[in-house]
Amino acid sequence: MKGDKQADFAYQAVYRYMINLINEVGTEARVKLPSLRHLAERLNVSISTIQYAYSLLEKEGRVYSVAKSGYYALPIASNTPCCTAGDLLERLYVGARRPGMLVLSADEPAQLLSLDAPLLQLERELVRQYPRQLQPYSQPCGIWELRAALAARYTHSPTRCWQADDVYIGADLRGVLAILIEVLALRGAAVLVESPCDWLVLRLLQDAGVRMIEWPCNEQGRLDLGYLQQQLRTEGVQLAVLSSTPGIGTGAALSLADQAQVARLLEHAGCWVLENDIHGGLEFEAGTRYLRDLVNPDRLMVFSSFEKVMGPEAPYGYLLSRHLSTQLQRQFLLRAFRLSSIRQRAIARLHHNGRFDQHLEQLRDLLKGHADAMHVRLEQHLGGRLTYRRPQAGATYWLRSTEAVDMRRVFQNMLARQVVIAPGELFSVSGLYQQHFRLSHVASTHHSLDLVLEELAQALKQGQHG
Structure with a gap:
């Protein structure tokens, strides 16, 4: 090869x-x-x-x-019974790849509109323009063009600015986060994690021996600032992993005033911030302020990926950090990510020529439309069985059963109906969200979604305790 x-x-x-x-x-x-x-x-x-x-x-x-x-x-053959044993996340993965399954567990915004076709077309043009690799894998942190494009995208003022050398690009988000955990020496450290949290982030931190302190949403789906203050005061938190718009995963994002209060609490505690910007730019309403615009820039790092916005042909993960440059460069060099320089150039071109911003605007409109349509269906078929807040960004709903149910049983019953949902406990390391689940509103399907939601209502009824 x-x-x-x-x-x-x-x-x-x-x-x-x-x-x-x-x-x-x-x-x-x-x-x-x-x-x-x-x-x-x-x-x-x-x-x-x-x-x-x-x-x-x-x-x-x-x-x-x-x-x-x-x-x-x-x-798994199409007639194989659903798996009922083993790790819940493993069962979800297994169920999702069975033939004919409707996967409503995924968080894939770009499924509505990806940049795969423009990306590959531009890549073919660049292959003709650069018949030989001008920089054959000699830049372990990513090519300069793409690093500069990301630095420019995240720069908003002379004090909140980034340079190309502050940007690190890896093969995928998992690889980038694994490097960051190693560089920060997080084993045994107290790390505060906004909850619910993506299971990839949770499992990587868990496997690294991190002492995770969850900042959970309350019964109203909102993050409790008093709880945050208490944890920062008593637990010796060294790092906080928070979304660029805290609370966005539950559909109840913090107000600007609350975000400012979070920034003050983190600064007073001397806590570093690792901002999760995976869903950055996918907010339905324009003018969203991000946490990185408020926290101390000297204690800030940001991670994200292209995949949520661009699609599976752009799986790279990236990190922005002004700090620990020697350690980060060494770890990226040791990992020797062999990334396509042509593809990185193509992504950079999409940023420079405005195509990325145009795509993002179109994707946001589509996501909002699908979220609104799902809201109507949820009210029609599940209005009395679920509570939720309408999402303000992204491709999923965060739902809570109004009755006490065995959500694992609901999950298994829906698998038997060839539908995959994501039980809420997957998004916590301490057993939270037993009555919650995540549901995608963008899944393309030949199934009747109205029929699926009726089956979900039935599964919730069957799963009730008592």
Whole structure:
């Protein structure tokens, strides 16, 4: 593969190889796939190229990872009964890749409108323009053009500004966060995490031995500032992992005044802030203020990815940090992410020529329209069984049952109906949100969504305690 003149696309060949390998598995038991290192040696490519291909497969639900064990595939025939044993997240992944399933558990805004086609078209033009790699994998933190484009995008004033050297680009969000956890030496440290929180972030922190302190939403779906103040005062919190617009995941984002109060509390506690900007730019209303505009810029780092906005052809994760440059550069160099320089240039061009902003505006309008349509359906079919706040951004609803239910049973009953939902406990490490679940409002489907929601109402009724 290294001799292929289209070496930038080696991960695509690895991806096709892995698809064939998975399809050859002739058992219904879970099957451990070759390690990153073994596959890299077998296919004569870098480990990061293998990791990139695996991350795409994991997003598609074809493989799943187990901490300190590796990657697994579980081919399931369409008539195989639903799995009822094992880790809940594993069961969700397995269910999501069964043939004919309606996956309403995912958070994939770009499913409505991706930039895959413009990205690949621009990439082909750049391949003709640059027949040879001008910078063949010599920039372990990403190519300068894309780093500069991101630095410019996040700069809003002379005091809240970023340079290209402050930006680090990795193969995917998982790889970038793993490096950050290593550099910050978070094992055993007290880290405050906004809750509910994405399960990728939770599991990475959990596997790293981080002492997570959850800042949960209350019964009204709002974040309690008094609870935050108490935890900062008593728990010796070193780092806070918060969304760029705190509370956006529950549909009840903090007001600007509350965000300012959060910034003051964090500054008074001397706490570092790691802002999760994965959904940045996907707010339905213009003029949203982000946490990074209010907190002390000297104690701020930001992470995000392109995938939520652009689609699966842009899976790169990135980090912005003015600090720890020597340690971060060393870790990115050791990881040796072998990223496509052509694809990075194509993403940078989309930022420079305004196509990215145009796409973002169109995507926001589509997301709002789908969220409004789902609200009407929820009120029609589940109005008495659920409480929720209409989302202010993104592709999902955060829902709570009005009756005490066994949400795992609801989850399993919906699997039997070929529908996948995400139980709320997946978004907590301390058993919170047993009565909640996440539901996508953008899933493309041949199913009748009205019928699916009626089945969900029935599953909630069957899942009631007592």
